[in-house]
Amino acid sequence: ATRRRYGAAERERRAHRREESASERIRRVTESPSGEVVLVGHLLAQFRRRLFGGLFLILAVLGLVPGISFLAGIVLIVPALQMAIGLRAPALPRFILRRAVPVARLRRLSDRAMPWLERIERHVRPRWPVMTHPPVANLAGLMIAGLGLAMLLPVPLSNVPPAAAVACLALGLLERDGLVMAIGLALGAVALVAGWFIGFAVVEAASLFVERYF
Numbered sequence: 001a002t003r004r005r006y007g008a009a010e011r012e013r014r015a016h017r018r019e020e021s022a023s024e025r026i027r028r029v030t031e032s033p034s035g036e037v038v039l040v041g042h043l044l045a046q047f048r049r050r051l052f053g054g055l056f057l058i059l060a061v062l063g064l065v066p067g068i069s070f071l072a073g074i075v076l077i078v079p080a081l082q083m084a085i086g087l088r089a090p091a092l093p094r095f096i097l098r099r100a101v102p103v104a105r106l107r108r109l110s111d112r113a114m115p116w117l118e119r120i121e122r123h124v125r126p127r128w129p130v131m132t133h134p135p136v137a138n139l140a141g142l143m144i145a146g147l148g149l150a151m152l153l154p155v156p157l158s159n160v161p162p163a164a165a166v167a168c169l170a171l172g173l174l175e176r177d178g179l180v181m182a183i184g185l186a187l188g189a190v191a192l193v194a195g196w197f198i199g200f201a202v203v204e205a206a207s208l209f210v211e212r213y214f
Contacts, residue, residue, distance in 0.1 A: 022047075022057055022174050023117045026110055038106065041097035051089045053173030055079055056144060056166055061113045063151050063163035073151030073159070076166065080148060083141030086134065117171075120180075124171060128178020140169050140181065143188045150195030158198050161191035 025046040047054025056076070063072040079090035130136065147162035168184030171177070 021118075021121050022054070022171065023114050023121060025054075026058075027114060036103055037100040038103055039097065040092075040099045040101060043101070043106075044092075044097070047174070050174050052079065052083050052141075053170045055090055055092075056170035057174065060163045060167035060170055061109055063159055063166065064113070065109065066156075066159070069151050069159035069163065072163075073148045076148035076151070077145050080141045080145035084138050084145065085141075086138060117167075120171060121175070124175040124177040124180055126176040128182070129176065131178030131181040132173060132176050136181065136185075137173070140173070140185065140188075143185065143192070144169060146192050147188055147195075150191060150199075153195060153198055153202065155198055155202065158195065161187070161194055165191045 026043075028046065043058065044051055044054055056079070059072045059076045063069045063076070065072075075096070079092065082090055144166055147166050150162040151159045153159070165184055165188035168180060168187055170184075172179075172181030172184050
């Protein structure tokens with residue numbers, strides 16, 4: 001039994017080494033000379049059976065960009081809830097899958113985020129499988145939905161902690177790394193608590209403003 005478990009773990013590590021990393025898949029799209037735009041559906045197709053992780057990673061990167069983080073947070077909520085209820089792949093509307101993203105903008109985002117992602121990928125590997133499967137994966141989906149809401153807060157830099165937590169969870173899902181998932185869950189809990197306090201402060205400030213001037 002011990003040999004069988006060791007053999008299965010070794011086969012999983014070898015398969016992991018043969019697979020393209022998330023950063024390689026994103027770079028392949030952004031460096032392709034096929035056109036000036038890329039469809040969201042085509043970008044997600046690069047992640048094949050790991051669509052949830054790929055979608056969350058893309059939205060997390062977009063969520064780090066001021067001005068885009070609000071939209072990324074809104075889009076993030078629906079697939080996160082779908083993962084929370086146990087769907088195997090995100091069911092996105094066609095108008096989102098057919099949405100065209102300028103390759104030049106995607107390349108600029110990639111150039112900023114990929115060096116950090118590549119550094120992290122050197123240390124990830126399949127481990128702690130219980131953390132990347134239900135019910136933990138369902139819990140992660142519920143947390144990601146909450147983090148998407150936290151990205152909507154109209155406060156400068158308030159989008160960074162939740163987006164970073166989503167990126168960590170997405171990488172854990174993509175690479176089947178339970179340790180990274182555990183770190184992402186911890187970061188997500190901190191980001192949600194911080195988001196709650198920030199949201200409470202925003203509501204209080206808005207109510208004081210209304211009472212004073214209206």
